Every structure is written in structure tokens, then in C-alpha cells.
Amino acid sequence: MVLLKIKKIVNEILSTNISIKDDSDLQEFGMDSIKFVQIIIALEDEFKCEIPEEFFLMEKMNSVDKIERVISKLLEEK
């Protein structure tokens, strides 16, 4: 469920219908700093959590896999 929601957010913000592999680098699908921050904001809204600033680096959340790990950990800690 978490993964599906993440994929929906990523696809919407990157404006793509292509099926992005979980380990694909999102920068190859047009993720720049602005879109990266938009994804963070959308994730925080969707999962009602606050992503710590240490993850505000593109290389730490530049794939669906990595995003899922961060979000799952945050949800566990809730």
C-alpha cells in the first residue's frame, strides 16, 4: 500500500505514465531539486509525517526503493 502511494506521488510529480522500476534513479525521469522537494512535501502530506532534514539530499531519496525505506521507518516510529 505504502509503495503504491509512493509510486502514485512520484509519477504525478514527474508527470510520467511510464512504469518506473523501484531501483531506478529518479533523476533519469526528470527529478530536479524542485521536483524532489515537491515529492517530499507530497509524501509528508500523504503519510502525515515529517521527513527529517538529513534526508533532504537527492541521493538519499532518488529511487522509489529508497523513499519506501525512509517512509516505512518513519511510519514504524509513529
Added chain:
Amino acid sequence: MKKILPINKNPIIKCYQYNAFAISIASLHENFREWIIDNYIQLSFDYCNINRNGILVDFLGGTIFDSLSLLKYEDGNKDRYYSSGDKILSYIINKINEEKYICTMLNEYYVPERKNYKNEYFEHDIMIYGYNTEEKVINIIGYNNDGKYVASNISFCEFVKAFETNNLFLKLIEINKNKYDYNIFKFKDFLVDYIKGTDCKNKLDKYVDVSKGELSFFVGKYTNHTKVSFGIKIYDALKYYLMFVTSNDTEMDYRPFYTLYEHKVLMLERLNIVNVLEKKNIDKVILEYQNILEKSRIILNLIIKYQFKHEKEYIDQICKMLQEIKKQEICSLTEIITVFN
């Protein structure tokens, strides 16, 4: 017939065009790495520009207008008066054939891939680095409609219109083939000035204020620098700016924080080069500086987040991080100064 001059399309400094164009060329110089060691160390913050969307944070160093020792400059302003109409095309072709890059202003209404293309008249500067007479295009570099520094083409026809309706300056630049030798004492001295927050313009070989330069499109604008902070003091200035933005509910300018980030990129590069060339063991400081660079990138993303959400808690986070970076940077650079004493 075509000729494209070599150019670095991803220069290490690209926040402001007058630096980006210069570094795009200078980074092709065989001694660019050595040049990094004792140049572009000091930063300034101009309080007078807070309320007028001017340049807040900038490097003290050479630009497209003058003073970058890896480049040779020529004033093309005298030429622009008779280089109107189609004559400008043969002028450009001649200069490119002479291996000269051309910096000028164009009316973006006629420049493809710009947000004002076929929309409204808007002056902006570009740099020309090539031409193709068969395809009838000129190769230019500048900021596109997404604000990214990219190369693109403009047709001869549109170029003539864009130039005729808006040519405020013309500067010719070529690579200075002279060797550049760095000065390690100067490197250390500039680091001291950075840590102390000293105005060190008088220590530069030559300094041209971009807002006062004769050829500058800034002429008559932003020339009042009554309150300027330098070096480490810009952290407090940036905090002041953040408070100004929140208390006046004005638009946040991303660029000062981008320049801060570029300063860290360049400093880390500088430390790595010094480490190799001077054979000093500064690996520990380099590691520490990588963390400073990382934090400056986080700050940038927090600034973007603030631009979307306008929540003051992000400003508090940014201020806290600016304070942390300031402390870390004082420690790291003091250690470097000690090593080179």
C-alpha cells in the same frame, strides 16, 4: 561553414551569468586547477540589495567584465554601433573565427527556450560560442525557461532581431594562454580574510565592481554599497535576510543560498587540489568540509520547501543549520591556516 569554440557547459560556478560565462571559458585553461587555489575565496553580502531583488551574495573575483587572469578581455562596445542589421552576423562569425567568445544582451522575446520567448520584451545576457552558416544558427549559452544554465541555438534571423532590439553591451573574451602560478601564501591570506570577515578587494590583482563597471548592464543600478559583510559574517547576514523575508512577507530569493552552496563546492575542490599539490595531510579537514557541503545542500532544499509552504519553522531550521555550518567552517579553515603557517 561552421565553428564551435570549446566550452564547459557545466561550470563549477553558475549562479550568476557574469561568473558562469567566465568560468565556462576559464575552466578550459590548463592551469584552472591551480587558479582555484587562490581565487574566488571571499564572499560578500550586500545589505543594500535586500529590498530590490539585487545580488545579495557574491564571490569577490573576476567576471566576464574583467579581472579573471585566465582570460583576455576586449571591449566590443565600440563595435556595436556599426554592427547593426545583418552586419552583426558577419561580425560574430569573424570574432568566433578569431577564437573569441562574445558576451552580450539579447531581447528574450526572440530567443527560443526562454520564458519570455514570443511573450514579452525582456533583456537578458547570453554568451555566443559558435555558428553554423549552413543551418543558419548561432550557438549560445545561458539560462533557459527552467532557469537552467544550458547551451542552445538561435536562428540568424531571430538573433538579428534579438540583438537589434536590445544590445546593451558587447564583450569579447578569449583564453589567456599565459601560465598561471598559484601563490600558497595568498591562499592562506585569503582564508584568514574569510575567517575574519575582512574586505579584501584591495588584495585582488584587480577588482571590477559589476555594478559600477563601464560596460555593465548594471550601470546606474545597485551602486550604493553602504553596508556590506564579508566572509564568515555572511552567515549572520543571511539570517538577517531570512528574518527580513518572513517579517515583510516578501518573496524568498534562492540565489544567495545557491552561491553559498557553490562556495562550499569550490572550497572542497580547492582543499582537494591543495592536498595533492602541496602534499599536506588535510584529509580530516576535507572530510569535515564534505559535511559542510552536504548541509549547504540541505539548506537549499529547505529554502525551496519554504518557497512552497511559507512555514516559519523551516526558517528556524535553516538558521540553526547556518549557525552550525559557520562554527564548523571556522574550525576547519582555522586548521588549514595552521597547517600552512
